[in-house]
Amino acid sequence: MDRESIVRVWLPMLGGLWVLGWLYLYGFGPRDGLRICGLGLGLVGLAGVILARYTLGRSFSVTAKATALVTQSIYSRIRNPIYVSGIAFIAGVCLMVRNPYMWILPVIVIPLQIIRARREARVLEAKFGDAYREYRSHTWF
Numbered sequence: 001m002d003r004e005s006i007v008r009v010w011l012p013m014l015g016g017l018w019v020l021g022w023l024y025l026y027g028f029g030p031r032d033g034l035r036i037c038g039l040g041l042g043l044v045g046l047a048g049v050i051l052a053r054y055t056l057g058r059s060f061s062v063t064a065k066a067t068a069l070v071t072q073s074i075y076s077r078i079r080n081p082i083y084v085s086g087i088a089f090i091a092g093v094c095l096m097v098r099n100p101y102m103w104i105l106p107v108i109v110i111p112l113q114i115i116r117a118r119r120e121a122r123v124l125e126a127k128f129g130d131a132y133r134e135y136r137s138h139t140w141f
Contacts (some may be wrong), residue, residue, distance in 0.1 A: 009054045016046040016089065020096075029098040042092025048074065048085025064120040066127035071135050079139045080120070083113040117141065 020042045029035060053060055055073040074081045087106060094102045124132045 004058075005054075008057075008060065009050055012053065013046065013050045016042075016049070020046065020092070023093060023096050027097050029096055034098070035096050038092045038095025038097075040092070041095060042089050045085045045087070045089030045092055048081050048088065052081040052085060064116070064123040066123050069124065069128045069131055069135065075139075077139060078141060079136060080113070080117045080141050083117060084141060087113065 020039060023042075024035065024039045051074050055075060056070055059068045059070055061067070078084055087110060090106050090109060094106065121132075121136070125136075128135075
């Protein structure tokens with residue numbers, strides 16, 4: 001296991017699991033079935049983010065770059081699985097905590113992620129042209 005995979009995959013996974021576990025056990029909000037659903041949704045979101053980052057490998061970047069057109073694994077179905085999974089994670093946290101003000105976070109994050117996805121799409125289309133357009137035609141978001 002190299003240093004890069006530790007930083008890219010294992011530390012975010014451990015951090016996300018710690019956050020979800022702590023919120024589930026000690027966070028605000030009622031202890032009921034909806035809290036368990038929130039935990040499940042948060043875990044699915046975290047798993048999606050980790051799988052997507054693992055699949056991207058060295059192609060992962062915070063800013064829009066076109067180093068490689070990744071189309072395998074989770075990217076064969078969803079063009080932006082980190083964004084989709086991140087929203088699932090946030091929604092799971094919101095369900096667990098159930099503070100109405102927490103729902104402001106996804107209301108702000110979703111439009112920002114759409115803007116980022118469109119910016120990335122322009123960069124990828126400029127670099128990969130028809131290959132990216134073909135990929136985009138059979139994937140979601």
